[in-house]
Amino acid sequence: MSRYRRxxxxxxxxxxxxxxxxxxxxxxxxxxxxxxxxxxxxxxGQQMLTRIRGGAVAEGVNYDLPxxxxxxxxxxxxxxxxxxxxGMVRTGQAVGLNGGTTTTEVARALATRPDLGEAGPSPSLTxxxxxxxxxxxxxIRPHIKIVTTGGVARPQSYELTxxxxxGVLEQVTLDIAFLGVDAIDAVAGATAHxxxxxxINRLMGRQARKVVIVADSSKVGQRxxxxxxxxxxxxxxxxxxxxxxxxxxxxxxxxxxVVTA
Numbered sequence: 001m002s003r004y005r006r007x008x009x010x011x012x013x014x015x016x017x018x019x020x021x022x023x024x025x026x027x028x029x030x031x032x033x034x035x036x037x038x039x040x041x042x043x044x045g046q047q048m049l050t051r052i053r054g055g056a057v058a059e060g061v062n063y064d065l066p067x068x069x070x071x072x073x074x075x076x077x078x079x080x081x082x083x084x085x086x087g088m089v090r091t092g093q094a095v096g097l098n099g100g101t102t103t104t105e106v107a108r109a110l111a112t113r114p115d116l117g118e119a120g121p122s123p124s125l126t127x128x129x130x131x132x133x134x135x136x137x138x139x140i141r142p143h144i145k146i147v148t149t150g151g152v153a154r155p156q157s158y159e160l161t162x163x164x165x166x167g168v169l170e171q172v173t174l175d176i177a178f179l180g181v182d183a184i185d186a187v188a189g190a191t192a193h194x195x196x197x198x199x200i201n202r203l204m205g206r207q208a209r210k211v212v213i214v215a216d217s218s219k220v221g222q223r224x225x226x227x228x229x230x231x232x233x234x235x236x237x238x239x240x241x242x243x244x245x246x247x248x249x250x251x252x253x254x255x256x257x258v259v260t261a
Contacts, residue, residue: 003039006031007048010039014049014058021055077216077240080261082106085178085214085238086113091124093175096204099131099159099197100180102214107134110144117143128172130165130200132158147172154197161196169203177208179229181215183222186250189231191224198226210235213256217242220251231256 001009009029014020022040026033040056043049049056082105089095089110097103107127110116116124123145129135130149138144149168151160179201181190190213192198205211211233217240231254241260248258 001029001031006035007039007043010036010043011048014056019052019055019057023054025055077242077261078102078105079109081214081216081238081240082109084259084261085212086110088212088236089113089116089125089176091116094126094128094173096174096177096179096208097127097129097131097134098177098179098201098204099129099134099154099157102216103131103178103180104134104137106178106214107138111138111141117141128169128174128204130160130169130204132160134158149200151200154194156194157197159197159200161194161200165200166203169200169207172207174204174208176210176212177204178212178214179205181213181219181228182224183219184213184215184234184237184251185221185223185247186231186254186256188223188227190228190234192226192228193224195226198228201228205229205233212236212238214238216240217244220244221247 006029010025013025013028022033022036025036040049040051044051044056049058078101081102085106086109097107110125124143126145126147127138128147130151132153135146135148138146149160150164151162153160179190182192184190192201205228211229213234215237220239220243231251234256236257236259237251238259238261243258243260251258
């Protein structure tokens, strides 16, 4: 188990229990107590928890984990989702990408699609994003024109939010928007934990002819705090084969085309 994945699981255990002892954490994660002590010390240094004698307590944060930790969740599923979603894009289109680990995989798949690079140094694709990490990864690709929004950066997702981001998105139109979400179900639609991110993502979706939600199956059938878009505003959900058939059927009945990678 990688360090970031272990940290992610430690923080989730801590969020659920409020307090965690070293021995209990070591048993739960099947690692040594010495490893857990080092992890606790490093996470305490990042103000993600507070060390106490023999363990740790929650710091009082909401555990909207930074993107670098989330990348360890369902990595192979997200790569397959990213590749399938990227295959929906045609040369010459304008594509919107919000922030998140799954949309980052979409961006990587677009960057390496051979047919998109055949036009040579001229851009064959325009990508509009409010995610700093996606803009950085795609900026070196000569066949992709990158447009970034302004805004205030959130360290958890690297997304730019606020009025400066809104100002740019209001001036563009998109052929297709790929939106990563924290949750999606057939009643609430696509939702996010942070209302600022949800607002920008909602606008990105409204500027697009086609809205594609990219989310691994652990997020399907769930709800988060702030709505991004209703089921009626979603054209396609790209997810993995672990989706509950009942959830898939409910989404299909709500008008969402469910595609599994």
